[in-house]
Amino acid sequence: MQMPSVRNFFFNSLRLSLLGGGTIVAGALFLSLAAAQAPSGAPTNQAAGDAALNGASLDYFPRDHLFRILGKDVVSAKGEDMGRIVDVLFDEKGEPHAAVIDFGGFLGVGTRKIAISWNALRFDLGEKKNVIALDLDREQLKAAPEYKYAESDKPIPVVAQPQSPPQEPAPDPRR
């Protein structure tokens, strides 16, 4: 769907039109997302031997084996609508550490982005196909501090499920 020429066209037209520098950055973000959604990330098991790939291998996965995560609905154990995943935060080892969800609101008014520990997410995608379950409920999230990408000088608040050995303190919203 995203042919390179098309991309170049819209990228240039965006640059030429009335949009500011932030748009170009955002456009680049979008491009990198589009690139990430292209069939990368497939583990190299069987060498496909396709000459056009210049030695790289190619695997095909069934549609119900791999899932995109942006925009996926998150529900609590009680079945409450908890919002949607809008970003994933990774640690230094490249492991996902937290999911950012867009929480609350009505018709997009009053939503807030909250980072939630990756451990609190349950991926029941095999059964429930389109939702991710969360071990936290609305009452636990409502007072959580907002995740702000722009605040590069502050630590990132991540809400987590309290561990059963009560070593770690319960999620304590600072405000």
Next chain:
Amino acid sequence: MTRSLRGLDWLNFFVANFQTGFGPFISVYLTGVGWTQGAIGAALSAGTVAGMVSQVPGGMLVDAVRSKRAAAAAAILAIMASALLIALWPDLLPIASAEVLHAFASSVLGPAIAALSLALVGHSAFGERLGRNARYLAIGNAFAAALMGTFGYYVGERAVFLLTAALGIPALAAIGMIRNADLSSAKIHSRPAPKSKPETIGWSWRFLKDPRLFAYAACASLFQLANAAMLPIAAGMVTKRAGNEASLVIAACIVAPQAVAAAISPWVGRAAEGWGRRPILILGFAAVPMRGMLFAVIPDPYPMIVIQLLDGLSAAAIGILTPLIVADITRDTGGYTTALGMVGLAIGGGATLSTTAAGLIADHFGSEAAFLGLAAVGLCATLLVGTVMPETRDNNPVSGGG
């Protein structure tokens, strides 16, 4: 004539849907189809910039075009097209184009409806007519919010945009109900009364030298600077304090002021004719600092719904008085909707700055500080109206409209 007026009622009702789906809701939809936040921001800011840039050209276009009905119909078709584009092709270029198209069309539609209303009833009954317009717009807004909330929840967000496109059809039918014969340009240009092409011959830049136009633009801009960010910040607080019922409370915060506006708009329109524009303007403006103070003092979810009722008063006052005062100022100049576009640009600038500035204050100093800041700006706006904005009502209408 009654048929034309009825058509105008329904036009206002169905057009209200066009705003609801294209606001913050589009980011909900785009999030759902897997867009990154950066891309959503880019597409939405394309729409915001286009919305500002197109205000004055949109107004000039409506002034220049002979048939205001055709202008309104074309704008509705363009908005329907943009809704379909959003629903069927959620990629960056189509969505950004749809946002821009919607922004331009909106800049034509609003002035076109105001011009149609003025051409139907003339200056003498314009205030009352605008009151009626505002009532149907408010009912339409409440209806749209309820319908789209339901559709979004049970059917899916894409359906909301298909519904928006579909609701353009009754809007077009409503335009069809308005008879050309009832649209009297002579009512607008009663004094010079040129026979052919009054829109172009009667046109003069005279209104641009009118200090009242700039006084009102400044007041309205400051009003929106104080007003626009209030609901989003209040809704954010509701999300923070209420758990399960947060969505319902926010829905009530959106719908309740519309109910108030629907109830009081006809009265506001009549009072603007009877008492004059200034007292109503001051009343509507003063409601904003009051609301900001109350939000700062009582930050609990349920009282917020009650405080939001004040928004209905402000919305009705500014919604009716903006087209009314601009019509007063540009009377017999033929530049009515151009001037309306200029005021629209001032209002849009205030609104954009409001959400940005208040958002920053809320981040750094908390929501209470943001509300107090907005209240202070609202107080300045009210004082500005009191000091620089003269009464624009024509006290002794010289054969004006009859």
